[in-house]
Amino acid sequence: MRFNITKCHGSGNDFPLIDARHLSLSDAAWACVARALADRAGPVGGDGLLLLTAGDETHAFGMRMFNSDGSESETCLNGLRCTARAGFAALGIERARVRLKTSDAVVVHDPDLAPGVFTVRETAGPASRDIAAWPMAIGRAENVDMPIAxxxxxxxxxxxxxxNPHLVTFVDTVDDAELVRVGTVCESAPDWLPNRANVSFV
Known part of the structure; x- marks a missing residue:
């Protein structure tokens, strides 16, 4: 099968994006496509694969995001900016409710932040501190401003x-080496965090 691919980026993340509204592939097949296209050693590379998917009675379109290892993420808000732009262009609209894997979001084309910078405002959520739903097994129901063993x-x-799960900490300066160490553990899907998590030093 041949695909038309758009290489896009949103707030620092880059992705190959496929308009999959009229394509019918199994999840296993999309996982294979993601591993091939998002491979940094391959001809395209990226932080994952974005799919623009068909809408329904309450959503103008949908988005799926496959990680570079072929697993599917609940969402990716930087990827959503890219998918929103593709959906807006495909449908001739500038505002939409978008179906995600486990939730939805509202996206709006805002005035460009700078010349040529396509700007999308997102309203997603609801946010939750219930880590049992991730799951994150650390012996408590929430983790608010506390170290994680x-x-x-x-x-x-x-x-x-x-x-999608995030671990957020506020810092005066970002220690790149520390960020990589923490991110590597979270990305490895340890037993206590089987679905992994994004790590944000803010």
Whole structure:
């Protein structure tokens, strides 16, 4: 099968994007496509694969996001900016409710932040601190501004799903090496965090 691919980026993440509204592939097949296209050593590369999917009675269109290892994410808000732009162009609209894997979001084409910078405002959620739903098995129901024993740092994090899991900490300066260490653990899907999490040093 041949695909038309758009290479796009949103707020620092880059992705191949496919208009899949009229395509019918199994999840396993899309996982294979994601591994091939998002491979940084391959001809395209990216942080994952975005799919613009068909809408329904309450959503103008949908988005699916497959990670570079072929697993599917609940969502990716930077990827949603890219998919929103593709959906707006395909349908001739500038505002939409978008179906995500486990939730939905409202996206609006805002005035460009700078010349040539296509700007999308997103309203997603609801955000939740219920880590049992991730799941994150650390012996408590929430983690608010507390260290997490499984991470290679004593830094305090707040765990919040938006709706995909995030571990957020506020810092004066970003320690790149520490960020990589923490991110590597979260990306490895340890037993206590089987669905992984995004890590944000803010």
């Amino acid at each position: 499984g991470l290679p740092t004593e830094r305090a994090f707040t765990a919040v799903a938006m709706p």
